[in-house]
Amino acid sequence: MAFKTGDFVKVEKDGAFFEGHVIPGEAGYITLKMVGGGYVAGFLESEVQVTLLPPVAAPPEVPKQVVRNTAKGAGIKITPSGKKITIITTGGTIASYVNTETGTVQPTFTGEDLLLEVPELEGFADFKIRDVFSLLSENMKPENWKELAQVIHDEIKAGADGIIVTHGTDTMTYSAAAAAYMIETPVPIIFTGSQRSPDRPSSDNHMNLMCAARAAAGDIAEVLIVMHGSTSDDFCSLHRAVKARKMHTSRRDTFKSVNMFPIANMDYFTGELTFLSEFVDYSKRGENILKITPALEEKCAIVKFVPGADPSILNYYIDSGYKGIVLEGVGLGHVSDDWVPALQKAADKKIPVVVTSQCINGSTALGTYETGLAMRKAGVVEAVDQLTESVFVKLMWLLGQGLDYEKVKELISTEMKGDMSSMIID
Structure with missing residues (x-):
């Protein structure tokens, strides 16, 4: 019909x-x-x-003044922290609802709306709201990373004891990595979001915000991603921002630490932390002096090698004035032999090329095969076990500091912010 x-x-x-x-x-x-x-x-x-069927009214849209959510959180233990915590909203699914006309998700919630969704947080901290963006995260750009980092810095300078950034999950790792490299922080900076909007029965926003608030009041003074650690409402994982990746399109436990364990898991009901490895150290509250270096070189690119790919792809970026390239190789970081002259061309033009692996786990190792040795001789520098997303942001940041070619090559493969694992987890 x-x-x-x-x-x-x-x-x-x-x-x-x-x-x-x-x-x-x-x-x-x-x-x-x-x-x-x-x-x-x-x-x-x-x-x-x-x-x-006979016409009926469509489900009502979510009102601007969100009603307090009392359906979740039974059995949760909350002890007032006495901390000042700033919630910085940028949009994403956690701040969205389903449009009844199109069936699509649109960001509309403010920070005040999000707090109303989690009434258990009332009295936990002195919350301040900064609604900075209202974007789905695919629309976040490097200029937004810089503005966000400045807002975070300014809030800490003004006395915030912890920061929560609510963000869309699709590009959260890029924004969180940018904050990690740009900001030396004496307090926790927590990125969180949700895979399902607050109007969904299975939304993960309540638990993620609860755990993020506790982490922001805690003693791990790093940039962390705090999200569901399993598909159940039982615990959140605290991931180092520069070592986390979104691994599933829709599962609530989409974020995983790569080549390391999460720093800790947090019990949803009690807030208790379980540290997962004795080998993972972390910066503690008050150890670092607040500092921001937000400059970025935005003319950088990620190039993915595939079998049979024409090296003119790489030449395009070299000839178009790009200042840095992250190259995703296969296996231990390899590309085919016919790409080596283009790699040498990049080196001759003082354009750093950083190779990562398309494999999820493990490390690059160009010294293992002849192709890798040729890549090394052509000036390629290895990311070791750094993630493509984080090393891309790191390259933009290093180039933005005005460092010369050799210094960028040196620092890109030097551990910063915990972006290289002391012990790789297979």
Whole structure:
């Protein structure tokens, strides 16, 4: 039967029934904003029976003044911290809700709205709100990283004992790495977000904010990513920002530490920390003197090598005036032999090329095979076990400090902010 966007319909597929409002979708599919929870489902038109139902009002949009959420948090123990904590909002899923007309997620919540979602935090700290951006994180740019770092610095300088940054998960590791390299911090800087918006029954925003607040009041004075440690509502993991990666598109425990354990896990109900390795040291509250160096060289690129790739890809960036390149090689960091002349061309032009591995775990090791030795001779520097995301930001930051070619090559493969593991976890 014919249907159009906005119709209220019942879809039958294999004996199961689904009701909802038709929203825009791909040709050949019927896409529904489902009743009872707001989830979106798509069906091949050729495989379903569609029945038009009498019109009903679409689910109401989330009001601007969010009602206190009292449904979560039963059994949680909270002891007032006496700390001053600034919550800096940038948008993302944690600050979003589902648009009832399109079925898409849009950032609309403020920091005050987020606090209302977690009433257990009332009295835990003296919270200050800074609503800086309202962006889905794919729209964050290096200029936003610099502005965010400056706001964080200014809040700490004004007396904040801890910082929470709410951020979209897709590019959180880039923004968090930028903050880590730009800021020497005497207090915790905690990035958190959610995989599912607050209007979803399975939203992870409540637990992530609870754990982030406790971490911001704690003694680990580094830039951390604090998110679900499992698919259940039981604990959050505290990841060093420069060693974490988003590993799943939708799971609530999407973030994992790579080549190291998380610094600790935090119990959702008690706030108790369990440290996971005796080999991981961390900066403690008050150890560092506040400092910011926010300059970045934005004309840097990430290039991914694939079998048969034409080295003219690399030549494009060299000839276009790029100042630094991160090259994702295969295995131990290799590219094919015919890329070596382009690598030498970059070196001749004093453009640092840093090689990482497309493998998730392990380290680069260009001294193992002849191809790797040729890459070394052509001036390539190894990232060792640094992540592509963090070493890309690190390269932008080092070049932004006005350092010369040889100094950048030296420092890019030198441990900073815990970005290289003392013991790689297989």
